[in-house]
Structure formats: structure tokens, C-alpha cells
Amino acid sequence: MYVEKLVCSRCGEVHYPDEKVFFCSRIDGRLDIYYDYDSISDVLTRDLIENRKKGIWRYKELLPTREEVYLGEGNTPLIKARNLSEELHIEIYLKDETRNPTWSFKDRPIAVGVAKGVEFGVEVAVTASSGNAAASLAAFSARAGIKSVAFVPHFSGLGKVAQLIMYGAKVVRLKWTGSEDPTVRMMKEVALRYNWYPVPSFGPFNPYQFEGNKTISYEIAEQLSWTSPDWIMIPVGGGGLLAGSWKGFKEFRELDFIPDVPRIAAVQPEGNAPLVRAFKQGRGPFDIEPWGEPHTIATGLEDPYPWDGDAALTAIRESGGTAVSVSDDEILESQKLLARREGIFAEPSGVASLAGMIKLVKEGSIDRGDKIVVLITGGGLKDMDVILERAEIPPVLEPDVNVVMSYLGL
Numbered sequence: 001m002y003v004e005k006l007v008c009s010r011c012g013e014v015h016y017p018d019e020k021v022f023f024c025s026r027i028d029g030r031l032d033i034y035y036d037y038d039s040i041s042d043v044l045t046r047d048l049i050e051n052r053k054k055g056i057w058r059y060k061e062l063l064p065t066r067e068e069v070y071l072g073e074g075n076t077p078l079i080k081a082r083n084l085s086e087e088l089h090i091e092i093y094l095k096d097e098t099r100n101p102t103w104s105f106k107d108r109p110i111a112v113g114v115a116k117g118v119e120f121g122v123e124v125a126v127t128a129s130s131g132n133a134a135a136s137l138a139a140f141s142a143r144a145g146i147k148s149v150a151f152v153p154h155f156s157g158l159g160k161v162a163q164l165i166m167y168g169a170k171v172v173r174l175k176w177t178g179s180e181d182p183t184v185r186m187m188k189e190v191a192l193r194y195n196w197y198p199v200p201s202f203g204p205f206n207p208y209q210f211e212g213n214k215t216i217s218y219e220i221a222e223q224l225s226w227t228s229p230d231w232i233m234i235p236v237g238g239g240g241l242l243a244g245s246w247k248g249f250k251e252f253r254e255l256d257f258i259p260d261v262p263r264i265a266a267v268q269p270e271g272n273a274p275l276v277r278a279f280k281q282g283r284g285p286f287d288i289e290p291w292g293e294p295h296t297i298a299t300g301l302e303d304p305y306p307w308d309g310d311a312a313l314t315a316i317r318e319s320g321g322t323a324v325s326v327s328d329d330e331i332l333e334s335q336k337l338l339a340r341r342e343g344i345f346a347e348p349s350g351v352a353s354l355a356g357m358i359k360l361v362k363e364g365s366i367d368r369g370d371k372i373v374v375l376i377t378g379g380g381l382k383d384m385d386v387i388l389e390r391a392e393i394p395p396v397l398e399p400d401v402n403v404v405m406s407y408l409g410l
């Protein structure tokens with residue numbers, strides 16, 4: 001392992017790799033993980049990476065664990081969006097994260113978080129999640145022989161709850177009324193009281209899983225023949241995906257694997273956009289106001305307080321990027337567009353990035369000649385409720401050609 005130290009993002013407290021530590025003693029910040037890049041660059045080359053098994057573990061020198069829990073995570077396709085590129089006169093690539101083992105990108109961070117739990121010898125893992133991270137934790141814990149407990153909000157999509165049940169997690173659905181996220185409070189309380197291993201997908205409670213997000217950028221760089229795109233569109237909830245992706249690109253540049261890094265665009269729903277608001281107001285990284293009462297169909301992006309918002313805000317600014325919010329209607333429109341024009345069915349949280357891209361292109365914030373990667377982060381079947389509430393369900397017909405043809409109107 002090439003971890004040098006862990007440093008609290010808020011108070012600067014330092015820890016070392018062999019300590020069994022998840023947060024700083026004040027529980028106030030994320031333990032940022034620093035690696036010995038000189039030693040890594042002595043051993044890790046682009047050739048070596050290319051000759052290894054595909055997936056997130058081919059970058060193991062850049063991950064903070066000696067263990068591996070493998071379900072086929074990562075190695076997702078980067079697909080040229082031919083139809084959308086033509087329509088919008090711009091070069092668009094879709095990083096299709098719906099193909100992960102539990103159908104969302106969360107398998108990247110959670111695989112790393114659970115692998116670290118195996119290294120620590122933990123028996124119970126606990127998470128707070130709108131559904132995807134919990135589903136992923138349940139699957140990887142099942143694989144690793146660890147018990148899992150998941151606190152999810154009452155509005156979590158049925159597909160996600162079904163996953164939790166089937167993977168054998170203890171599922172606790174909590175009523176969420178005000179502005180405080182009850183799932184996080186409960187996770188924190190039981191983790192501290194019973195010494196359970198916290199594995200949400202935000203850094204302040206588990207710094208190891210945060211690192212798994214980096215692998216999405218490593219893959220994109222490899223898939224673009226060791227270059228980076230001009231822009232990358234990232235949907236934001238807690239901000240871990242965005243901040244981790246940025247760290248991944250920066251590390252690859254530091255190791256001289258790629259010449260440049262992309263600009264980052266953060267996308268949030270209008271019904272919960274604390275990071276976008278903070279960016280537009282020019283706030284400092286530790287001065288992000290929580291959203292009052294979140295309300296959006298993109299339930300995966302409904303964190304009123306972006307736990308990794310400090311790192312995410314810094315990443316957007318360092319990259320020369322931007323932040324944009326989109327309405328639920330724009331998200332639903334993009335969901336349809338992606339399915340009908342490119343054949344990828346994603347959940348609302350997973351296509352907010354596309355809605356954001358369309359808005360930025362229309363506004364002229366992105367140049368027409370640019371190469372853009374859009375992260376499509378979660379599969380459509382997870383949120384069937386959203387579809388069924390809006391779609392017209394076809395009637396049941398007599399199996400008669402005339403009846404069928406008159407119905408089809410073709």
C-alpha cells in the first residue's frame with residue numbers, strides 16, 4: 001500500500017495508514033488520503049495498467065486497501081453518443097455506469113470501502129443513503145461475509161429497496177420531513193455507540209470509499225487513449241463523485257499518464273442545489289449553506305448538505321469549471337432523450353448530468369468544438385415509480401392483426 005498519511009480537511013489532524021481510523025477525533029472533517037506518488041511512479045506504468053485485469057483493482061497502487069472485493073465493478077463502456085452529438089453539434093461521450101454490478105457508479109466507492117472493512121476485520125457495516133450506496137453496500141457486504149444495516153429515507157425508489165431486501169441487508173426506512181437528513185444522524189449514532197463500520201458514500205464518515213470514485217477518471221483517461229476530455233458533466237449529491245473524479249484526473253497528470261485535466265461541471269436539481277448556489281455566490285469551501293427542504297425526483301441527489309462539498313467546490317474552481325441546476329422536467333426530458341436516442345435507460349439522478357450539459361451548451365458556456373464526457377450514474381429500473389407515475393401504460397388488446405394495426409396507427 002502506498003498511503004503516506006491521512007489528514008483532516010478541517011482541522012489538519014494527521015493519521016497513518018495502519019491505524020483503524022474512520023474520522024478525525026473531532027468528527028468534523030474528511031480524512032484526506034495522501035499517497036507516495038514518487039514510489040508509485042517507480043512501479044506503475046501505463047503498460048502495466050493495460051496488462052492487468054480490467055476494473056477498478058488494476059489501479060490498486062492508487063487505492064488505500066490491501067484487500068479486494070470483486071463483483072465486476074468498473075470497466076464500464078465509454079460510448080460515443082452519435083445521435084446526440086449530431087443533433088447538438090458537439091462531441092459527446094457517455095460513461096455508462098448503469099452497467100456496474102448493482103447498476104450504479106456507487107459500486108466503485110463501496111467496493112473500496114468494503115475491502116477496507118475486510119482488512120479491518122469488521123463484522124457490521126452501516127450506511128445512510130438515498131438507496132444506491134446502500135444497495136451497493138448490501139451486495140459487497142454479502143460477498144465479503146459482513147452484516148449490513150441500511151438507513152434509507154421513506155421516498156427511496158422501490159427498485160433500490162428491493163435490492164436491499166434481496167442482498168440481505170437489514171433495511172430501516174426512515175421518515176424524512178424537515179431539512180435534517182435522518183439517515184445520516186442515525187448512522188452516526190449507531191456507528192459511534194456500537195462501533196459499527198460506517199460506509200456511506202461521503203468522505204467525512206469513511207475516507208476509504210471516497211478513493212474508489214477516482215477510478216472513473218482513470219478509466220475515462222485510458223478509454224480516450226490517455227488523454228482527458230475538455231469537459232466532464234457530473235451529477236452532485238454529497239459531492240464525493242465530483243471531488244473523487246477530480247482527484248483521479250489530477251493524480252494521472254501528476255504521474256504523467258495524461259497531459260491535461262478536464263473542466264468540471266457540477267449538476268444539481270433545482271429542488272436541491274446547495275453546491276450550485278454556493279458556487280454562484282462565491283462562497284468558501286467551508287461556508288456552504290445546507291438546502292432548506294429538498295424536493296426533487298432525482299432522489300439520489302437529495303443531500304441537503306453536500307458532505308464533500310468543500311472538496312467539490314474547490315475542484316470546480318481549480319478546474320476552471322462551472323455549476324448548473326436543472327428542473328425536474330428537464331431531467332425527465334433528458335431521461336427520455338437518452339433512452340430514445342442512445343438506448344440507455346438511466347434513473348433521474350443518473351441523467352441530471354445530461355440535462356445540465358444541454359443547458360450549458362444552449363447557454364454558450366461550452367464551446368461547440370469541445371469533447372464532453374457525461375457521467376450516466378444509475379440504471380432506470382431502480383426508480384420505476386417515477387416512470388409508472390408518468391407513463392401511459394399500453395392497453396391490453398385482443399390478439400388480432402386488425403385490432404393491433406389500428407392501435408399502432410402505422
Ligand SMILES: Cc1ncc(COP(=O)(O)O)c(C=O)c1O
Nearest residue numbers: 132237238239240241300377378
Ligand atoms: C445515481 C446517482 N448519481 C449521482 C449521485 C451523486 O453522487 P455524490 O453523492 O457522490 O455526489 C448519486 C448519489 O447518491 C446517485 O445515486
Ligand SMILES: [Zn+2]
Nearest residue numbers: 008011024029
Ligand atoms: Zn478534524
